[in-house]
Amino acid sequence: MAGYSRSIRDLIELLTQLPGIGPRTAERLSLYLVHHQPYARRLAQAIEQVARRVRRCAICNNFTETEEICEICRDPNRDRTRICVVEQPRDLVVIESSGAYRGLYHVLGGRISPLEGVEPDHLSLDHLVKRIHDQQPEEIILATSPTTEGDTTASYIVELLRDLPVQITRLARGLVPGSGLEIATADMLVNAIRDRRPVERPGR
Amino acid sequence: MAGYSRSIRDLIELLTQLPGIGPRTAERLSLYLVHHQPYARRLAQAIEQVARRVRRCAICNNFTETEEICEICRDPNRDRTRICVVEQPRDLVVIESSGAYRGLYHVLGGRISPLEGVEPDHLSLDHLVKRIHDQQPEEIILATSPTTEGDTTASYIVELLRDLPVQITRLARGLVPGSGLEIATADMLVNAIRDRRPVERPGR
Numbered sequence: 001m002a003g004y005s006r007s008i009r010d011l012i013e014l015l016t017q018l019p020g021i022g023p024r025t026a027e028r029l030s031l032y033l034v035h036h037q038p039y040a041r042r043l044a045q046a047i048e049q050v051a052r053r054v055r056r057c058a059i060c061n062n063f064t065e066t067e068e069i070c071e072i073c074r075d076p077n078r079d080r081t082r083i084c085v086v087e088q089p090r091d092l093v094v095i096e097s098s099g100a101y102r103g104l105y106h107v108l109g110g111r112i113s114p115l116e117g118v119e120p121d122h123l124s125l126d127h128l129v130k131r132i133h134d135q136q137p138e139e140i141i142l143a144t145s146p147t148t149e150g151d152t153t154a155s156y157i158v159e160l161l162r163d164l165p166v167q168i169t170r171l172a173r174g175l176v177p178g179s180g181l182e183i184a185t186a187d188m189l190v191n192a193i194r195d196r197r198p199v200e201r202p203g204r
Numbered sequence: 205m206a207g208y209s210r211s212i213r214d215l216i217e218l219l220t221q222l223p224g225i226g227p228r229t230a231e232r233l234s235l236y237l238v239h240h241q242p243y244a245r246r247l248a249q250a251i252e253q254v255a256r257r258v259r260r261c262a263i264c265n266n267f268t269e270t271e272e273i274c275e276i277c278r279d280p281n282r283d284r285t286r287i288c289v290v291e292q293p294r295d296l297v298v299i300e301s302s303g304a305y306r307g308l309y310h311v312l313g314g315r316i317s318p319l320e321g322v323e324p325d326h327l328s329l330d331h332l333v334k335r336i337h338d339q340q341p342e343e344i345i346l347a348t349s350p351t352t353e354g355d356t357t358a359s360y361i362v363e364l365l366r367d368l369p370v371q372i373t374r375l376a377r378g379l380v381p382g383s384g385l386e387i388a389t390a391d392m393l394v395n396a397i398r399d400r401r402p403v404e405r406p407g408r
Contacts, residue, residue: 040255
């Protein structure tokens, strides 16, 4: 990027380190920032804020800021008898936006993946066990991803909690709403049949 | 993005204002920054630097910083008899990286485009005329883009400089090196024939 002045070259180089941002996009974004300096200042400040303020909730390991305990753990209207175990904060956000769950969460910080060098002790599992001991929830809902690694992680947790007096459930798998049965894979059908549920019939 | 803490939500929202960055990418980038806080700090600083330091060269209108005059205008090894007129700093960078030119530049800051509301007086044209008066270069090379707007801009400049004692040239258009003649469009061939040049024959 000869021809650009120093700080533009530096910015282009830093931006190419972001995932999915190539040299061309980095250059385009840098020029945009040069041309929109008030916006650039606000963006720099927002990044600085995130870098300085965001940390992990001491209870559930979700992101938090300003307080040591996250908003969800502090919310008195949450159902404290249930803890939903997810891999990443992003999964928590997806479940939250569905509106289908009002319990608490526990963020593992990843999933067991020997290929990627992620071992059980990289996840907040000790923390989860301690939390179940302390808080005595009724149910642990395993919401790890429906992948080999997610399943491995779930099995590992089931084994880990074997002697604890808590019910363990997993999210159902099955058909995708809105798509016809003819496009369902065998795997989806196996899951859909296994997780089938009784139909409520009013008046009986 | 309910479920993320305040500063993460703010960052996602700001990032979606960047060109070509949708909500999904903004979320992904924000989480990357949360997970790489030392990098995020450096990036915030780099953006802040660009926002604070980069301005326009008082002579050629290219980006500059630390000095009022840009590196190229200050470089004593540059050929001061030629000024290459480009639309944007990016075009200057492309020409610089070709290594084919060692003269000075003049950055217009855009091209005439009535459809996009860009009129001649939005470009640094007065500045260009004054510069030619003051510096008396031998040649002005018009390197506006090979588009309708670029051509309009070039014609406008030719008219503007009509009475000035300076040679005006334009970049050649023609065949694309490395691609066969069979894929050339009629337009490319018209240009290639018009801009044809004598072959140097050693020994004659």
